Amino acid sequence: MRKIVFRSFMAKMVTACFLATALLLTAHVYPVWAETALHEGTPAKYTFFFIGDGMAMSQRTAAEMYMSSKEKGSKKVLLLMNQFPAQGMTTTHAANRFITGSAAAGTALACGIKTNINYISVDPDFKTVKTMAEMAKEKGMKVGIVSSVSIDHATPASFYAHQPTRKMYHEIGMDLAKSGFDYFAGGGLKDPTGKKSKKPLGDTLRVAKKNGYRIVENRRKFMALTKRSGKVIAFNKNLPDGKALPYHMDNTSEDITLAEFTKKGIELLDNSKGFFMMVEGGKIDWACHANDAVASIKDTLAFDEAIGVAYDFYEKHPDETLIVVTGDHECGGLTLGFAGTAYASHFDILKNQKVSFKVFTNKIMAEYKKAHAGKAQFEDMIPILKKYFGLEAAGKGQLALKDYELAELRRAFIQSMAEVKINKGTADYLLYGGYDPFTVKITHVLNRKAGLAWTSYSHTGVPVLTSAIGVGAETFNGYYDNTDVAKKLMAVMGALGEMKLAVNW
C-alpha cells in the first residue's frame, strides 16, 4: 500500500528500517505509526482532555441531527466539539485485539502506548507506564479527573492507576486515594472496602481522608466548595447503576451534571502553575451497548455542554489553553440509515422518548411486572408505548406501528415476562443482547423509524474523531493512532521528554 511521507530521504530510511524491525518482532497485523505531528512551541498552561466513551462520528452526528430536527426551518445545529478548528481521525485498536475496550484505549490515550484488553496503564508485560496526568502532577500542575460513570472505571482509572486488570476496582480505588491528584468528581467507587478483592487493602475513603481529601456527597456541599477546600473527591448523591450518574435524560434537579462538575473543577484547579483535567462522558457508551439512541444522544449533548464550560475558560486564556476531545472507540455499530426507511430520516420522532432504557426496564416494567404477576398481557403495553416512546398501535403517522413491528414487540414482551435467559451465540442474542428483550425491541423500533440502526451490543473498530482548539491544536489534524493523541497532548503539555523516558521511545 502507498504511504505518503513528507520527510527527508534519511528519515524515510530510518522509518523503513524501524517498520521492518517492528513487524518482524511483533508479527502484528496492525499498522505501526513511526511519526506524528507534534507541537514544538511554548507549552500550554491549561490542558483539557475530554473523552466520550463509545463516541465516534455516528454518535456525534446523531446528536447534531436530533438537535437540528427540533429547530424550525431545518436549521443545522452543530456540536461545539465539531466546530473546533482541528479535526482528525483516530484509530483505536488494542495491542492484542482489533476491537478495543476502554482499559486498553484509556491506556493508549493516557500513556501513549498500546496495551492488551483490560490492562490499566501497564504495558503488555505488566510494566507500569507513567500517565500524562502523573507527568502534569510532577510538573507542579493541579490535576482533575471527572467521569459520569464510577471514578474507578477503566477510562478515568487509566489516568491515575496501574493494575493488571480493570476489574480490580478496590486496588484501583486505593491508587486513587494515594495519587495526590487534586480533584476527583462524578460517579462513586465500586469496591471501596475490598469486598471483591482477594487481598483487601483497607477502607479507600478512610485512606483518602488521611491523605488530605475532603469527601463530598451531595449537591449543596458540592456547590459550596471553594479553592480553599483543598483536595476533593466529589460524588453525585444519586448513583443508580454501577455507581454511575443517571443518564442525563433521567436527571432530577438534585443531580450534578457533567458541566457542573467541569465548572467546579476549573474553579478548584485554577492556579499559577496551571492544570490538567480529564473529563469522561462515560454513559454515551453504556447507552450504545443497550442500543438506546436517545439516551446516547442526550449524554452526548451533556458532554458537549461540559466542553462548553472549558471553551468559556479557553476564551479567557486562548494563548495558554488546549482543549482536546476524542472518543475511546465506537460502540453499538450505530449508523445513520436503515433499510426500512431507505433515504428518509425522521430524527424529530426521537423526542417522544421520555426515559432511558434503564429507567424503563428497572422502574416502569419492573413495577408493571410486580403488579401483574401471572396476568401480564401485551395489550396493557399499548398505552405505555405511547406514553414513554410516542409509538402508536394504530394510525398512519411516523410513529404508527406496522403489523410486523407489533408482532416483534409482542414476542419480546412475552420473553421479558417469562424472564427467559438469553445466551450468547443464539438467535435471540442477536435480537436483544443481554438486555431486557421488550425494552431493546422498543428502542430498536423507535430508532429504526427515525432512520438509525445498530449492528452490535459491543464496541466496533471504526475510527473515532479527535477535535482540538487552542495551543498546538493544528497538530491534531490528520489521520493517526490513539497512542499519537497522547503524544500530541504531552508535547503541548511540555511532557514529551518524560514520555520518551517512560516508554524508551
Ligand SMILES: [Zn+2]
Ligand atoms: Zn463499552
